[in-house]
Amino acid sequence: MELRLPELSELNSEAVITFWHLSENERVLKDDDLVEVVTDKATFSIPAPCDGILMKIWKKDGEVIRMNDVIAEIQEDRSQ
């Protein structure tokens, strides 16, 4: 599934990736912090939306992203 930047503010749609907690091909667990972004005067931790494998990171540290941009691809674990 695609991981997108959620809406963090009505008036400010941009954010910058500060760091990924995990690397590509690592296992992710639902609700664990996955990536941190900074916007306005705040950092915001985006949690993993599901259990699975972080297949692809589309937006690297330092990249400017906008609301709804796809930032990663997660292969969802459907075994459970």
Place this chain on the structure above:
Amino acid sequence: MRKYFKMDIRDLGLAKYEDVLDLQKEFVSKRIAGNIPDTLIMVEHYPVVTLGRVAEEDSIIDREFFDKSGIPVVRTGRGGKITYHAPGQIVLYPVIDLSSRKKDISFYIDFLEKTVAGSLNRLGVPAHISEERRGVWAGSEKIAFIGVAVRRWVTFHGVSVNINNDCGPFFRMHPCGEADIKVTSAEMVLGRKLDMGEVKKVFAERFIKDLEGEYGIAFAGAVGIKQ
């Protein structure tokens, strides 16, 4: 949407930055789990320089001063850049669940600025917010500094407000990473020190009132500060 909210208000007195950061993280986890109500932490810190997630090390102009003074420099996970904390400065760390209010970070930071400016006005300090720059200002000088973190829509870190603290160390850095910022305190504006107990009472009451007003949810209970 909730119709009312509860809030614990805790005055930690004078405390080490790292200890309070650990406590905030514990509170955030408990708040996410629904085990505690929204909480406002009020504290004064021992002298410390903190660098937000995107702060540059070269914002410290006079590193030797901080080293010789034994003032630690701590890298931390909040937004914003560089600031300084010391006794006589009130620091507010709201641990608030925004998911049942309004999930909007800029709106929350606007709220923080408004409640700090309103509290300072109540204390007689002519403070205001700016359309162009974050923080709270007294004239053209900055008096309050904001740096927030949000996890699962629960807030931590917050805002520091210069009341009676020595502002000298701010002149040995570029506060907020900007070279042209001049810094002031309530004491410098008013020409007298304020009673910190009274300051905390005013900030706590105003915080609750503005939280009700900005988010349209009533506060349940009386404003009481736990030590």
